[in-house]
Amino acid sequence: MFSLSSRRHARARAVAAVSLLLLAAPVLAGCTASDSLAQQARAGDGKNYIAGDGSVQEYTAGNRGNPVSFSSKLFNGETVDAASFRGKVTVLNFWYAGCPPCRAEAKDLESLYQQFKPTGTQFYGVNVRDDAPTAAAFERTFGTTYPSFEDRNGTVLLAMAQYVPPQSVPTTIVLDKQGRVSARILGRLDKGTLKSLIQSAQQS
Structure with missing residues (x-):
């Protein structure tokens, strides 16, 4: 068991990390024509794109903590x-339309959903950046049929910081x-990895 002090420190670190992510999102997405990252996002080549490395962390049943708690609106x-x-x-997938790896994994997510x-x-989906029309355009392009939370205010993102x-x-x-x-x-x-993680969660 974690002590109350440990949990508080862990939450503080997590909230700080999420706050930095929220601040960084406009930079990563790009917002002007002269922004090279924006040009790369539109081109879809992902050069210099800052994102996770695909690392996977799985938690045993005895180390999963409390059920997550939040309430938020879908688009x-x-x-x-x-x-x-x-x-x-x-399955919760955090994304936004100008994110190259989000586009790259979209069809695999839809396939696994089906x-x-x-x-x-x-x-x-948990969309951390876009307005409704932008999110809808992405969903039409990639055939995404599961719903997404409109999370520009960080409600879901910050709530999840309490857990992971x-x-x-x-x-x-x-x-x-x-x-x-x-x-x-x-x-x-990786599609095969997520499939295995879902199956593992179903059995636990």
């Missing part, structure tokens, strides 16, 4: 409470049937 206006995740494996949907597994901070975009988090963090992938995911 369609529906409010979703994390308490509704209980009884189902849930594969696991009959088992009751839920997928939610995303730290980069994209980040994918798998929750077990009790709503606890089962695994995290920092950066572009």
Whole structure:
């Protein structure tokens, strides 16, 4: 068990990391035509793109902590409470449209969503940057059919910092049937790896 002091220090470090990520998002996405990162994002080549390295962390059932807790709105206006995740494996993918690895992994995420949907597994995007039209354009382009949270204010991002901070975009988090963090992938995911992590969470 972690002491109260340890948990407070861990939360403080996590919130600081997430705050830096929120501040960095506009820089990474780019906002002017003269910004080389913006040009790279539009080109989709990913040069000098700052993101996670695809590292995977899986947590044993005894080390998953408490069920996650937050309530936030999807782009369609529906409010979703994390308490509704209980009884189902849930996948949260943090993304935004100007993120090259987010585009690269989009079709794999949709494919896995369709594969696991009959088992009751839920997928939610968590968009940390875009307005509704921009997010919708991305979803049309890549055929994404699962819903996304509109998280420009950081509600979901900061809530997750209490459990396992995303730290980069994209980040994918798998929750077990009790709503606890089962695994995290920092950066572009590998389809086979995420499939295995979902199956592991289903069995635990």
